Amino acid sequence: MTRPHIEPFIELNEDYKKFKIPGFIGADYKTLSLDTDKGACSLKVRMNAGFKRPPGLSYSDLEIFVLTGEVKIGGDTCAEGHYLFVPAGIALEAMEVADGCELIMMYNDSEPSFEESDANHDLALKEGFISVNSYTDMPWQGGSIVSPSVATGLFLKLLHFDPLTEAMTFLYCMSPQYMQDNISYHDCAEESYHIWGSSWMMQFGELPTGGYFWRPPYINHGSFRSKIIVCMLFPLLVIED
Ligand SMILES: [Fe+2]
Incomplete structure (x- = not known):
């Protein structure tokens, strides 16, 4: 089943749960939305001080956005605003967290998984990998790339576009x-x-910092x-069911 309509949801009111799966021990999570058949999900994740993970891959496309703190991935320090698109089968370099960080992690195809590896899977789409600080290294663009007409005062940064499905993820600023x-x-x-x-949305009311919806x-x-x-x-996802 596809994910149910969740709106409004304020994750700051929820408690973290402890991960119990390999590759995630030492991190906590809150589920924002979940496809109970495929395991695809969007999570808020807290990697606690001292969290470490060897290089490895997952069997789902994965999007990571750094909300607070820093995580070192290989030689790169990923700070607030850092965005990664990690295609299924791409081996992400070792992760190391000195002082704790909070992330949004979106497993778009299947449940969170981790297999230790320093080599990409043969079928991994290497060209699809993205790693960029969206706050410091990308410009805002005016208007909208998704709607034919929008009011003035809307700004976007396109983070990811899938040419096959036309799914996209962007920062959206009103x-x-x-x-x-x-x-x-x-x-x-x-x-x-x-x-x-x-x-504020007419049907669903006010949504503050930490607010989330799956529509x-x-x-x-x-x-x-x-x-x-x-x-x-703001990810826009094409449902393929
Ligand atoms: Fe919409």
């Missing part, structure tokens, strides 16, 4: 007093994590607005 005054729906699922700030296809939504400002991590 400026103060932004208002999009229409109702819409679409044929793909969308999810959003509020990194900072709050937004299946064809759910009416809008109008929506932002009183002060909001920055959201």
Whole structure:
């Protein structure tokens, strides 16, 4: 079954649970959304001080976004705003966390998995790997890449685009007093994590920092607005069931 409609959900009100699977011991998680058939899920993850993991791969495409703190991956220090797209089968270099960090981790195809390896799987799509600090190394662009018309005051950073499915992930920032005054729906699922700030949606109310939704296809939504400002991590996913 695809993931159910979850909206609104505020993860800051929930407690962390301890991971008990190889490669994740020493980290905690909160489930934001879960496909109970495939195990695909979006998680908030806290890697505690001293967390270490050898190089390894998972059997799902994985997106990682650093919310707070730092994690060292190989020779790179990934700080707040760092985004990784790790295709299934790509061996991520060893991870090391000195002082703790919080991440959004999205396993798009199947349940979280880890197999120690310093070599990519033969079928891994190496060209699909992305590692970039979205805060410091990418510009905002105005307008929208997904809707034919939007009100002024919306800014995006496209983090990932899948040319086969047209699924995409972006940072989405509404400026103060932004208002999009229409109702819409679409044929793909969308999810959003509020990194900072709050937004208001006519059907679902106010969603603050730490707010999250998973919205299946064809759910009416809008109008929506932002009183002060909001920055959201925003994947749009094509459901292939
Ligand atoms: Fe939408």
